Amino acid sequence: MNCHQCGGTIAVDDRFCEECGASLVAASISPALVQPLPTIVEVSCQKCGAPPAKIDAERYCVECGFRQAEISKDTNELQPAPNLAGASDRGRRHHQNEDAIALKFIADDTYIMVVCDGVSSSQHPELASRAAVTNCLEAIELALQQAIDNPAAIICQGVDAALQAVAQVPLDPTSSIDPSSTTIVTALIQNNIATIGWLGDSRAYWIAPDKSIQLTQDDSWMRDAIESGTYTPEEAESSPYAHAIVRWLGADTADDGKPSIVTFAIPSLGYLLLCTDGLWNYAPDPSYLYHLFQQANDSHSLPIARHLIRYANQQGGQDNITVGILAIDSATR
Template identity: 30%
Template sequence: MTVDLNPHDDAPTVAYQLTGSGAFDPDDDLGRCPVCAAPVYSDDHYCEVCGHPLEGPDPAHGDADHSEVDLGELAGVCDRGVRHTTNEDAMGLAVVYGTLIAVVCDGVSTTPGSGQASAAAAATAMAVLADAVRAHGPGHPVHHDTRPPRGGSAADAMLDILEPAYPEYDEPRTAPRAIVGGFSPEDAEAALHAAVDAAQATIAQLSAAEGRMAPSCTFAAAIVTPPTPDGPGMVTVGWVGDSRVYLLGPRWCERLTSDDTWAAEAARAGLIPANEAETHRRAHTLTRWLGGDVEDVAPHTEIFPIEAPATVLVCSDGLWNYASRPDVMASLVNQLPPRCTAIDVARHLVDFAIDAGGHDNITVVAARVDH
């Protein structure tokens, strides 16, 4: 995106596996599994955590202009777009013990080196989040026949508020398998704070060009945790800046983040009409970001229940500039077949943004939640 002092645009990309940037390498000797982001060494033949064969096909491929990562139920696409000569977006993806982790960072284009900053932030945050999930272990699966009847939990109460009953809607006949003792949404919130702190510390080590602002980027992440005996799966989101997370469910759709921009904050304060938050001349002027000249980098965090089947999207403004409303985003996804894959969704949305003009770098990470 192009903004004034607190702006962003083009950049390299990252997937856990750091697809795109190539400029940031936290440890030459220690790598990461491209699926679960567990530490691996160069002579390892497979990941000891998830079993992924390290000598087989790489789920991440592409270059700085266009890269893709396909982990099955979680996938992402990062594209330079049409107007920019470089790509300053970055993404990180991992699947750890059934928990889906997605990170998107968008470099602030008016600060030199922001592509490297976004790559470093995405890589660092993904490593912290994946390690946090792994530290809790896989939990214990519980067959649906042993689960108590649905209802009565705080998560279900929230679903009842968010999703009013529709007479023609039938409850699923088969309850999904649940996980006990694994990584919880509350654990995810704490991990997001740690991840942002670590990302900020990493960016601070990048040298700023003399006489210029230090490199900066936005941050948005979604952590999808499996169902528990108490209720449905949950998505925990964290963000700094104006990269976004959307939840597109079977009966409702919603944007789960609120932009840290001058215009958005002015609209929330009643200083400008709400319908001008994305058209005002300061609509892309960031008020919070990661990087130089910033004191408070604590992320906003929220937890939401998921009614499956659903799609969780984490994206940069290169997409949402053309489809900001959740219902419009849902209509784009609904153009695809119902059983389409996460990589199909990400590719479709990136193609849509390019066809709409591609004025900015475009990054979309999609998680398909079917249970």
């Protein structure tokens, strides 16, 4: 079946559309609006909205001249260092990957990780997430080159650069769809201290045999509803707004673009995991994530990342799935 609002694929028991966020509460959907999903999904111009027929063989729009970003439908993998790797996968339900990831190995004790999840209900979420990860990483790297000795300030510079880049994504001013936006979680690791910043519900975890913990707190309606006491966890989770985020990066959030920051002293051997909700929706509990790491039967970051992607797809793959993993081993410490 497909969504009555955007045409995205939906399952019978879905409460909201993973593509556009529309409520799928049974009372609000007319059976006449539920139609089979077309076999082929064609993409209009990412800038002016011209129909697919106006996109030439080299991906240029003949109406406005904008070159379309190439959208991969496969898993993208990164491994800038033996102990640092990541992967981003389209999943089984989306027609494009709106997540993005950037990883950088700077020196023996310095790493940069950035993971973003484009907001599906905004214009060009795939462009927003890519612009965010690229510019965030570049800004953090530049700050390190300038010998700025304040990790939290460096993270803020990176997130601000991401915000400015997302705000520059070309938009259709006549569209009623929200401006391009994305979540972000980024980490700077130096001397076994991780400084992590985020906006939205992409998460960071510490995964280790002795204790696995969630390091970030979601900027989400569900978290706010539970913490305020307005809803019980069960009530909040069953709400159609359960997955709605309350903070993000976008041109419409310029006044609220400062990330939350946490500093984590890495206590032992283990893994720093950054991921989008395409993974943690299926395994939100840190102890269960550790179980999944063990199931990979490999201590290296890239095989574990592949296993986590495979697991999420086996559970349904209802969203794009992105994971970044830094292994802290005896050689790293």
